[in-house]
Amino acid sequence: MSTTSTWKNRRVLVTGAGGFIGSHLAERLVELGARTRCFLRYTSQGSVGWLADSPMRPDLEVIHGDIRDHEGVVRAARDVEVIFHLAALVGIPYSYYSPRSYVQTNVEGTLNVLEAARRSGVERLICTSTSEVYGSAQYVPIDERHPLQGQSPYAATKIGADKLAESYHRAFGVPVSIGRPFNAYGPRQSSRAVIPTIITQALAQPVVRLGNLDTTRDFNFVSDTVDGFIAIAECSATSGKTLNIGSGTEISIRKLVEVIFELMGTKCEAEIEEQRLRPEASEVERLCANSAALNQLTGWKPKVPLRDGLARTIAWIERNLGAYAIGNYSL
Secondary structure, X not given: OOOHHHHOOXXXXXXXXXXXXXXXXXXXXXXXXXXXXXXXXXXXXXXXXXXXXXXXXXHOEEEEEOOOOHHHHHHHOOOOOEEEEOOOOOOHHHHHHOHHXXXXXXXXXXXXXHHHHHHHOOOEEEEEOOHHHHOOOOOOOEOOXXXXXOOOHHHXXXXXXXXXXXXXXXXXXXXXXXXXXXXXXXXXXXXXXXXXXXXXXXXXXXXXEEOOOOOEEXXXXXXXXXXXXXXXXXXXXXXXXXXXXXXXXXXXXXXXHHHXXXXXXXXXXXXXXXXXXXXXXXXXXXXXXXXXXXXXXXXXXXXXXXXXXXXXXXXXXXXXXXXXXXXXXXX
16 A cells, blocks of 8 residues: 555656546645656647646756657656656547657657666666557456557557567566556546546537447546556566556456446437448457456555446536537547
8 A cells, every 4th residue: 555655755757647547646645745847748838637736836846858859858857766658649530540659758758767777776666658558458357467469559559568678677677567457437528538438528519429439448547547657656566577457357348338328317429430440350359457466566456436436527527528529529
């Protein structure tokens, strides 16, 4: 269990800290007493993403840059003890249109982080993978020995990043671990993800338009995902290992829609919209995690039941609906 004594005054870098999971992780590290540095993509507006309204903002050191810029990443990693690498391009549909940008950000960006960690001699580096690297499950629950399948350009770049991380541990002794989360959800998640897509549409219109309703996913509330990353970082025995972060419970998108509609008390209808469907051979039909390795090494277990997490997510989106563009399908 994480305590302030473990993290008090430790110098930590979080890449991608302005994003969905990254912002929650940065805030949690501050709560634990870490001196938290956030590496955010530079924009001319100086955006800090979801950290803009964070109560932890005064306690966060913000560095703007680009994960694709080697020198900028090296500067950001200077004098830190632990790095959590979350910066990535994550939208699967857009990867069909712009695969090169995913290679540059997810593969080359991870290479920059690995080199920075190697040069600075960090104590721990946690790289972020995704359950998408498994492709459609050949067996369930999926453990870390499951074959990797690049069923989208996004998944392929994450496989490449994972293998680079593995190679830096084997070749150079970099103390890197790979956290492989299954379908995180919760406040601040983009409407490109299925749960906020359902909720935002149901709040604004009578018909919710979605892609494949028969696929299954293993959904995990964001605080549980964050706890999984922190548990990996706290345990030296995880160095060099890839570890799933998932609940071990799957639900179809069709059933998920029913649960969300029930919690919202809505009479919306759900229908399939062709442009939201993945190419047939690219669709990941089933994901369900086996996280026994993480549990055995660290004691981590998910704490937030799906219905409770969905209720909390619905309430947050209701209060922040203006942050979402509703109506048009965005890649």
